[in-house]
Amino acid sequence: MCGACTVHIDNKPVRSCAFPISALGSSKVTTIEAVSGRAADAVKAAWIANNVPQCGYCQSGQIMSAVALLDTNASPSRQDVDVAMSGNLCRCGTYPRIRAAIADAAKALA
Template sequence: MNLNVNGTEYSLDGLDPDTPLLWALRDALSLKGTKFGCGAGLCGACTVHIDGQPVRSCVTPAAAVSGRKVITIEAVAGKVAEAVKAAWIKNNVPQCGYCQSGQIMSAVALLTADANPSRELVDRSMSGNICRCGTYPRIRAAIAEASKALA
């Protein structure tokens, strides 16, 4: 099986096609930024971008992304990603930090699709990302700040 991850082609011979993408990334490719949270696609900790769209890697079979472009937190880049990362730091978003890679990947996808989202769209787009520490007000503030920086 061939995977394009972070701009590099990998041949993962012997990997069971049904292996969740999360485990292919973490175990086969040693990309540890994408986190395991719930294993059911409900918490968002495992969010990556597949062809630019946020996807839960814990419920996505590795075979399903063959021939597609996978971007993880280690390689998310560009104007939107830099604005989000800067806003995250300025607003001191992380507390424990465990969910943050998924939160950032979802925020980047949101602001790529709509650089000036309404509060309702932010809430709807980020609702699938759970933060056990409850940093939601800081996450919203960081998204608003990143949106202003992109204007």
């Protein structure tokens, strides 16, 4: 339940470890390898600019949750960010860089 396995199911972030494949039906699944669009591009660029990754374990899940947030709310408050990212744990504690990257990505989308 760390969020590292986050994927998008019909454009919503879902922890794949807790989602039964039998519930998938005809839903569209997007993984980190295929995430794309304006929000994804902004998040990826901000992640690099803010040197977010440390060990890298959680990064795919963090990015997927951040992209899902910015796809639905291009100008999130700090509370919006905290709520959206609450299911993603970072063992290295890069939360300040994650928040900064999301803020920068939101500015790029404005």
